[in-house]
């Protein structure tokens with residue numbers, strides 16, 4: 103039963119790969135120097151999942167993100183490549199607004215089309231950085247969120263409000279939430295932390311340079 107569930111996930115991931123990889127999404131560069139910082143409501147995360155897929159060279163991150171109370175939730179989903187069924191760093195990836203009137207849209211990863219529309223007001227992207235890929239000497243490592251730990255992973259979510267304004271959250275995921283499960287060919291890395299949580303978000307407003 104476990105294996106069939108795993109195979110279902112593997113199939114899901116495989117069928118979604120083409121859409122994710124071929125969509126030529128352009129993510130604006132993060133704004134390095136904030137001029138104004140404001141507190142805003144927390145981002146709300148639900149259905150968070152992250153794992154290396156057994157019997158596959160893929161891993162995936164999937165969650166729903168509601169950037170502020172009453173906002174349309176977006177589905178944040180990305181697939182990585184792993185030789186060892188481990189999680190890997192995932193670069194900036196657009197999230198896709200969830201069609202709340204279509205019951206099938208919330209459970210099935212869909213091709214990110216609507217979210218790459220630059221006029222959309224729900225432009226949310228995320229990234230996932232493994233601790234081993236963190237550069238503690240980078241200028242951003244000691245930034246307001248601090249991204250300097252070389253264990254676990256960092257999840258970053260950004261809502262690009264307009265060209266100069268973004269709402270941003272960064273949270274460290276401790277290594278003990280990212281253990282390995284299963285044995286032999288079923289061994290894989292799985293996020294075992296809570297699936298629902300909130301992210302402290304801040305609004306940054308500033309010049310592009």
Ligand SMILES: *[C@@H]1O[C@H](CO)[C@@H](O)[C@H](O)[C@H]1NC(C)=O
Pocket residue numbers: 201202203204
């Ligand atoms: C949402 O899904 C419903 C039912 O599938 C569809 O009629 C509607 O056009 C969709 N809305 C958007 C914005 O995609």
Ligand SMILES: *[C@@H]1O[C@H](CO)[C@@H](O)[C@H](O)[C@H]1NC(C)=O
Pocket residue numbers: 148149297298
């Ligand atoms: C997580 O949030 C979703 C949607 O808000 C809810 O349906 C679900 O019951 C929550 N799960 C837990 C474990 O709190």
Ligand SMILES: *[C@@H]1O[C@H](CO)[C@@H](O)[C@H](O)[C@H]1NC(C)=O
Pocket residue numbers: 144299300301302
């Ligand atoms: C916002 O998120 C932070 C970090 O997860 C949490 O400590 C805080 O309690 C949250 N605040 C609210 C109002 O939910």
